[in-house]
Amino acid sequence: MKAVILAAGYGTRLLKDLQGADEQHLQDLTGTPKPLLPIAGFPLISYWIEALRGGQDPIDIFIITNELYQGKFKDWAKNYPFVTVISDGTSTNEERLGAVSCLQLIIEAFSIDDSLMVIGGDTLFYEDFHLQDVVEEFEVLYRGNNQANLVLSYTCKDDETKKYGIVETDESSRIRAIKEKPSPPETASRQADAPIDEKDAPGHFLSWLVTRRPVFSTSIAGRFDVGNLESYRLCNKYFQENIRKLNYLQ
Structure with missing residues (x-):
């Protein structure tokens, strides 16, 4: 790595x-x-x-x-x-x-x-963040599928959804969709991955990636x-x- x-x-x-x-x-x-x-x-x-x-x-x-x-x-x-x-x-x-x-x-x-x-x-x-734990979680996913990806997310407040890219996951924590700055009624998820900006926009890349590769999410307390x-x-x-x-x- x-x-x-x-x-x-x-x-x-x-x-x-x-x-x-x-x-x-x-x-x-x-x-x-x-x-x-x-x-x-x-x-x-x-x-x-x-x-x-x-x-x-x-x-x-x-x-x-x-x-x-x-x-x-x-x-x-x-x-x-x-x-x-x-x-x-x-x-x-x-x-x-x-x-x-x-x-x-x-x-x-x-x-x-x-x-x-x-x-x-x-x-x-x-302080809850342990880099080695994240690496080990990725390695488990990778052994199961060498196309797997892992991103970090954290829970945002209802009134903050319009600031972030919001990830929607299934029961296995695989991301099925990323909504960019949705209003609270537009998504039940509150898992934010990063602020979205038109030019500097990794969220756009993730939106593209989740339709082509398995992308999973793991939660941290905040950033x-x-x-x-x-x-x-x-x-x-x-x-x-x-x-x-x-x-x-x-």
């Missing part, structure tokens, strides 16, 4: 928030890509690296970023010789390729023909998607308070 961490976004919302923040230490983070933001003293992306290299078998890790931030990621990656950093070739937010195109670029550039774990570089999960200053504060506070109980660094 190999891992790809998607880190090619420009963080325009968060950049504006940091520039307007009252606290100097937050203003000082201006120009820092979201995956390198400090979370309880560690760069956000480092939690994923530690979790990935904590498995029994070594794993190749690829990080795709952009021309603007490539140097910062390469400086950070000097501590991780098993991590490969690649740029998507863009320099502005308007040029960005989007998650699916970035994933395709990585697969083609490194001729990847292997199971692939895809991670959002600005995302972290709650932090660091997109603005409020979400950054919440994530940082949560990890500060729960760092000893989290499974990323164990």
Whole structure:
């Protein structure tokens, strides 16, 4: 298995928030890509690296970023010789390729023909998350069908369905449909997989995939998607308070 961490976004919302923040230490983070933001003293992306290299078998890790931030990621990656950093070739937010195109670029550039774990570089999960448990669940599915896929989902509130892609599963947890930002009456499911955006839209890919391959869902308690200053504060506070109980660094 190999891992790809998607880190090619420009963080325009968060950049504006940091520039307007009252606290100097937050203003000082201006120009820092979201995956390198400090979370309880560690760069956000480092939690994923530690979790990935904590498995029994070594794993190749690829990080795709952009021309603007490539140097910062390469400086950070000097501590991780098993991590490969690649740029998507863009320099502005308007040029960005989007998650699916970035994933395709990585697969083609490194001729990847292997199971692939895809991670959002600005995302972290709650303390119930154990990466090894997810890997083992996937391996069971894969042994039964080498076309199987596994995605993570979590329960959202009724009034949040319009923010996310909502997965509808059968009794075996296989995803039968993904509805993009449905209103509450349009679906009985409350299992969200990710916010949907037209250009940066892995949810569209999953909608395509579930009609062609078996895709299963496994639930986690929740996630932090660091997109603005409020979400950054919440994530940082949560990890500060729960760092000893989290499974990323164990």
